[in-house]
Amino acid sequence: MSKTQSLEQLRGEIDQIDSNLVKLLNQRAKVASDVGRLKAGQDRDFHVPSREREVHERVARLNQGPLPEEAFRSIFREIMSACLALESPVKVAFLGPMATFTHMAAMQQFGLSAQLVPQKSIPTVFEEVEKGRALYGVVPVENSTEGMVSHTLDMFVESDLKITAEVLLEVSHDLLSRTGRMEDVRKVYSHPQALAQCRHWLEENLPNVPLVDVASTALAAQIVSEDLSAAAIAGCSAAEHYGLKVVRSRIEDQVNNFTRFIVVSRKLAEPSGNDKTSILFSVKDEPGILYRMLEPFARRGVNLSKIESRPVKTKAWEYIFFLDMSGHVSEAPVGEAIEELRSFCQFLKILGSYPKAR
Numbered sequence: 091m092s093k094t095q096s097l098e099q100l101r102g103e104i105d106q107i108d109s110n111l112v113k114l115l116n117q118r119a120k121v122a123s124d125v126g127r128l129k130a131g132q133d134r135d136f137h138v139p140s141r142e143r144e145v146h147e148r149v150a151r152l153n154q155g156p157l158p159e160e161a162f163r164s165i166f167r168e169i170m171s172a173c174l175a176l177e178s179p180v181k182v183a184f185l186g187p188m189a190t191f192t193h194m195a196a197m198q199q200f201g202l203s204a205q206l207v208p209q210k211s212i213p214t215v216f217e218e219v220e221k222g223r224a225l226y227g228v229v230p231v232e233n234s235t236e237g238m239v240s241h242t243l244d245m246f247v248e249s250d251l252k253i254t255a256e257v258l259l260e261v262s263h264d265l266l267s268r269t270g271r272m273e274d275v276r277k278v279y280s281h282p283q284a285l286a287q288c289r290h291w292l293e294e295n296l297p298n299v300p301l302v303d304v305a306s307t308a309l310a311a312q313i314v315s316e317d318l319s320a321a322a323i324a325g326c327s328a329a330e331h332y333g334l335k336v337v338r339s340r341i342e343d344q345v346n347n348f349t350r351f352i353v354v355s356r357k358l359a360e361p362s363g364n365d366k367t368s369i370l371f372s373v374k375d376e377p378g379i380l381y382r383m384l385e386p387f388a389r390r391g392v393n394l395s396k397i398e399s400r401p402v403k404t405k406a407w408e409y410i411f412f413l414d415m416s417g418h419v420s421e422a423p424v425g426e427a428i429e430e431l432r433s434f435c436q437f438l439k440i441l442g443s444y445p446k447a448r
């Protein structure tokens with residue numbers, strides 16, 4: 091930049107670049123529409139995650155800064171989401187209502203041009219995908235401070251849907267209200283987990299204010315949008331959605347609070363080169379079985395990242411296990427270890443192989 095350039099001149103330069111970007115983006119959109127017509131004629135999937143990955147990787151290689159890779163990732167996620175919407179919008183069911191953390195995870199995964207449809211419960215998210223009314227479903231599966239979401243794990247016992255992606259989201263809570271003033275807060279609404287995660291902050295800053303449990307952080311925001319003397323604990327997107335102001339931001343007691351969401355669909359995802367596989371199984375109740383079920387993985391050097399057990403609902407003291415491991419089921423060590431485990435299981439189901447979250 092030379093010293094003589096004025097603000098007007100620099101803005102003029104930005105305008106010129108933006109004009110080119112608009113032209114180029116519309117050129118890209120036209121080509122994507124052609125791709126869409128071609129695919130319709132050949133009965134192919136419109137949404138192709140492996141191609142999107144290729145585009146992101148190529149862009150990252152081309153990028154020489156100063157913009158960071160993450161900035162290009164979000165920009166190209168939106169570009170491809172908008173291009174795909176011209177071909178055929180992707181319909182995604184998620185655990186609602188609008189502005190929940192699951193909604194944020196769905197937006198992060200599919201971009202703002204996807205058709206995101208809120209559902210009342212985890213089973214209805216699964217049902218929408220099973221019946222083909224949505225291509226994907228997004229549900230929470232695990233929180234770094236509260237543990238597993240057992241409703242989601244239990245769904246896989248009956249459902250044949252596959253996990254095709256995982257999304258990690260940092261969960262941060264804000265205190266929101268109509269007026270944005272601390273002194274107006276006479277009552278605080280939120281989901282019990284969010285209230286628990288902000289307990290110390292609430293004791294210190296709003297000691298005698300009643301706390302009210304509701305079904306979701308987004309519902310709390312909705313209630314508060316009609317009550318001047320109440321506040322909600324919710325994510326920042328709820329403020330925007332329900333027209334609320336931030337009284338205080340990031341009021342959670344523990345920083346680094348992450349929630350893991352999964353994306354389910356009717357198809358297995360293709361290998362991406364850095365995948366994870368999840369399985370579900372039950373074994374006979376006999377001595378040494380816990381050792382034997384893990385041994386095929388250890389022998390082949392397959393890295394197990396998680397093991398969870400859940401009681402079998404119909405039989406007291408019997409358990410099913412959920413296992414996460416590194417690698418794709420189509421890779422020999424993973425596939426072979428799973429088949430060896432299958433030989434002494436009562437049942438075993440592959441829940442999916444999917445790219446590890448970034």
Ligand SMILES: O=C(O)C(=O)C[C@]1(C(=O)O)C=C[C@@H](O)C=C1
Pocket residue numbers: 122125126136137138139141142145169170171173174177
């Ligand atoms: O290459 C394709 O198959 C496209 O449909 C184009 C495009 C893109 O915008 O680059 C859009 C959606 C797909 O999920 C992948 C890529």
